[in-house]
Amino acid sequence: MELERGNGPGGSRRALFTALPGLLLAAVSLVALAMAAFGRYPMWPHKEFTLAEAAGARDEAEVVRLIENGEDPNARYPVREGLVFERAANLTPLEAAVLNDDPAIVRQLLARGASADGTSWGVLRCVAGSRVAPVLDEHRPSTSPDCAGIKTPWD
Amino acid sequence: MALAPLYLPVAADTGALDDFAGAFVPPRVDAGRPALTWPRVTARHAAYAAAAAVALSISYGLMQVPVQISDSLEQLLNAQNSPSLLAQFATWAQQAAYLRPMFFAEVKALFDLAHGHYWLVYRGFHALLACAAIGLFVRALRVRSWDDFAAAVFALTVFTGLHTFRGLVREAFPISHFLQVAVLCLLALNLARSRGGWLVDVAATATFAVASLTLESGLLVWVIVVTAYAFGMRGVSGRGVLALTGMLLGYLWVRFWVLSVATPGFDERSTGFLLDVLDPADVEQRFASHPLVFYAYNVGTSALSVLFSEPDGGVFETVRAWMMGDVPPRMYLAVVSSCLSTLMIAWVVVARCRAGLASLRDEGTQLLAVSAAVVIGNSAMSFVYTKHEILSVAGCFYAVAAFAAGRHAIERLRHIAPGAMRLAIVILVASTATLWAVRSVGVHHMLRVEAFKVRNDWARLPPDVDGGAGRGPAATTLVRQLRLDAVNTRVGNPFLVPRWYDRWWGE
Numbered sequence: 001m002e003l004e005r006g007n008g009p010g011g012s013r014r015a016l017f018t019a020l021p022g023l024l025l026a027a028v029s030l031v032a033l034a035m036a037a038f039g040r041y042p043m044w045p046h047k048e049f050t051l052a053e054a055a056g057a058r059d060e061a062e063v064v065r066l067i068e069n070g071e072d073p074n075a076r077y078p079v080r081e082g083l084v085f086e087r088a089a090n091l092t093p094l095e096a097a098v099l100n101d102d103p104a105i106v107r108q109l110l111a112r113g114a115s116a117d118g119t120s121w122g123v124l125r126c127v128a129g130s131r132v133a134p135v136l137d138e139h140r141p142s143t144s145p146d147c148a149g150i151k152t153p154w155d
Numbered sequence: 156m157a158l159a160p161l162y163l164p165v166a167a168d169t170g171a172l173d174d175f176a177g178a179f180v181p182p183r184v185d186a187g188r189p190a191l192t193w194p195r196v197t198a199r200h201a202a203y204a205a206a207a208a209v210a211l212s213i214s215y216g217l218m219q220v221p222v223q224i225s226d227s228l229e230q231l232l233n234a235q236n237s238p239s240l241l242a243q244f245a246t247w248a249q250q251a252a253y254l255r256p257m258f259f260a261e262v263k264a265l266f267d268l269a270h271g272h273y274w275l276v277y278r279g280f281h282a283l284l285a286c287a288a289i290g291l292f293v294r295a296l297r298v299r300s301w302d303d304f305a306a307a308v309f310a311l312t313v314f315t316g317l318h319t320f321r322g323l324v325r326e327a328f329p330i331s332h333f334l335q336v337a338v339l340c341l342l343a344l345n346l347a348r349s350r351g352g353w354l355v356d357v358a359a360t361a362t363f364a365v366a367s368l369t370l371e372s373g374l375l376v377w378v379i380v381v382t383a384y385a386f387g388m389r390g391v392s393g394r395g396v397l398a399l400t401g402m403l404l405g406y407l408w409v410r411f412w413v414l415s416v417a418t419p420g421f422d423e424r425s426t427g428f429l430l431d432v433l434d435p436a437d438v439e440q441r442f443a444s445h446p447l448v449f450y451a452y453n454v455g456t457s458a459l460s461v462l463f464s465e466p467d468g469g470v471f472e473t474v475r476a477w478m479m480g481d482v483p484p485r486m487y488l489a490v491v492s493s494c495l496s497t498l499m500i501a502w503v504v505v506a507r508c509r510a511g512l513a514s515l516r517d518e519g520t521q522l523l524a525v526s527a528a529v530v531i532g533n534s535a536m537s538f539v540y541t542k543h544e545i546l547s548v549a550g551c552f553y554a555v556a557a558f559a560a561g562r563h564a565i566e567r568l569r570h571i572a573p574g575a576m577r578l579a580i581v582i583l584v585a586s587t588a589t590l591w592a593v594r595s596v597g598v599h600h601m602l603r604v605e606a607f608k609v610r611n612d613w614a615r616l617p618p619d620v621d622g623g624a625g626r627g628p629a630a631t632t633l634v635r636q637l638r639l640d641a642v643n644t645r646v647g648n649p650f651l652v653p654r655w656y657d658r659w660w661g662e
Contacts, residue, residue, distance in 0.1 A: 015301055015302045015304070015305030015306075015565050016305070017581060017584060017585040017588070018305040018306060018308070018309050018561055018564070018565060018584050018585070018588050019304065019305035019308040019309065019588075020585075020588070021309075021312065021585075021588040021589045021591070021592035021593075022205065022308030022309055022311055022312045022588060022591075022592055023205065023308055024592065025209065025312060025592045025595055025596070026204075026205040026208040026209055026308070027208070029208040029209050029211070029212035030208045030212075032212055032215075033208070033211055033212055033215060036215055041215065043216065043599040043600070043603060043647070045647050045651070045652075046645050046646070046647055047648070047651065057648050057650055057651060058648075058650050059607075059648050059650075060611045060614050060615070061607075061610040061611045061613065061614035061641070061642055061646075062648075063614075064614040064642055065614070065642045065643060068618060068642070104611075108614075108615075
């Protein structure tokens with residue numbers, strides 16, 4: 001391509017340091033758009049989650065979408081490393097939300113059929129943080145097990 | 156939509172079409188030379204290409220955000236209930252403290268156009284406005300050389316990096332009327348810089364009519380046209396300026412005399428003051444007896460916000476963060492980049508003042524004058540409360556001033572011998588440009604966070620949500636469809652990105 005000359009000797013060089021950061025931004029934008037054509041827009045990475053992973057990732061809308069699409073809120077799902085623990089684990093959505101101390105997700109799950117009764121409630125209540133504990137207390141069953149010596153199902 | 160009939164005079168006047176036509180005129184065929192040659196790339200083409208890349212990437216992000224609930228759902232339900240566009244216009248022609256009939260009429264117009272595809276139409280229109288704003292901004296700069304191109308690319312990062320631009324793309328009610336007014340104000344600048352003619356005058360009056368009846372900041376169209384005329388831009392003729400002035404007086408008469416539409420009062424909303432946000436009741440208690448102090452504070456901090464990115468919404472956020480012992484990098488990034496670019500602008504202003512009256516009709520002086528008038532006018536409009544979105548037009552024109560400053564810096568280097576001074580200028584400009592480019596990236600992070608938040612807002616509504624008390628089954632269908640569209644939108648999760656993203660680009 002034939003380029004226009006800069007105005008005066010060294011015109012383009014003088015202006016380059018002013019334009020370079022913006023040009024890089026434009027170039028990165030173009031590359032990102034090209035990647036978007038293949039579903040890999042870098043600023044919008046999207047990962048498919050299981051219901052428990054969505055709960056662990058604090059993705060309230062994804063939790064709702066999966067349940068409305070038929071996912072069982074009481075089943076146990078694989079959760080990849082880094083979302084709740086440093087290792088992969090099998091958790092129920094409620095366990096993942098309680099471990100992340102996320103009251104909004106816990107409320108959503110309980111409102112949409114997740115159940116915590118008896119021993120499972122006790123386990124969750126024993127590991128619950130300060131934000132989730134009051135939410136669990138609203139669904140306290142008639143018996144409240146002791147936390148001493150409690151065994152967590154994900155260990 | 157409201158801009159479509161105004162495109163023709165703008166495009167037909169300054170040679171934009173000629174420039175493109177000239178770039179693609181086929182060469183004479185000489186023996187020994189190839190019959191086809193690549194088209195000539197001009198600095199203007201390159202500027203448009205850079206703007207297009209930035210605009211399209213921002214538009215892509217905009218299209219990932221569902222239609223929001225707050226300040227938006229109610230407008231959609233009202234539009235659904237309204238029998239016609241004219242009825243919507245007439246109904247909303249008089250409110251307690253606003254005169255914004257176009258605001259609501261446009262919501263109705265797009266609603267009728269959507270035929271059920273609400274997200275596509277409203278977000279599509281939002282994306283279109285964003286592209287129009289960036290395109291008109293670059294066009295107004297009139298890039299003619301590679302030095303202009305360099306300054307334009309720098310100004311583009313200021314345009315998209317400023318916090319007021321974030322306000323333009325973050326929210327839509329469900330139309331981003333602030334963005335629309337910014338587009339119309341940039342259109343006014345383009346008209347003022349055009350070759351003129353009766354079509355341009357008609358376009359200017361139509362631009363003012365649409366802008367002023369959409370939002371109060373639309374009155375800045377008059378400020379732009381009058382200031383441009385005063386400093387020698389004759390795109391809008393003297394007759395056009397008089398017509399606009401007559402329209403402004405007519406607007407004021409209709410608003411304050413005929414319809415008795417007041418201005419917002421103390422009890423309108425919360426606003427920042429020093430290190431805190433005050434509730435309307437607090438504002439009333441503190442300033443009822445001396446409101447001018449409060450108004451002066453809002454106007455002053457609005458101007459400072461545009462020039463220095465601090466305070467923010469009337470609150471000295473950086474100072475408060477420093478007192479609490481944790482200033483995130485994004486605050487340093489915002490304040491330092493703004494201070495450096497304002498320093499560059501001050502430098503060119505001083506240079507123009509020293510040049511005296513000889514530089515009064517200079518292109519750079521014209522742009523600086525219009526920018527200053529808009530910043531002052533927009534800040535004055537924020538006298539009741541200050542907010543990013545209200546200052547968005549001022550932000551756009553601050554970027555215009557940044558173009559003049561960048562151009563001046565590049566030009567000055569031609570006359571400075573290599574040495575410490577030249578090196579200092581190079582470092583100043585290069586670091587300023589870099590900081591603004593980094594700041595611009597934050598728009599995408601902000602859009603992603605906003606999309607996540609809006610989607611969660613919809614997910615909190617039950618699947619069997621109805622349209623509200625007193626509304627019929629059509630409203631219920633509308634709300635449920637919007638909810639379904641939002642919940643089924645696949646957005647990125649901001650909790651999955653490194654935490655430093657938020658430290659550098661969050662809010």
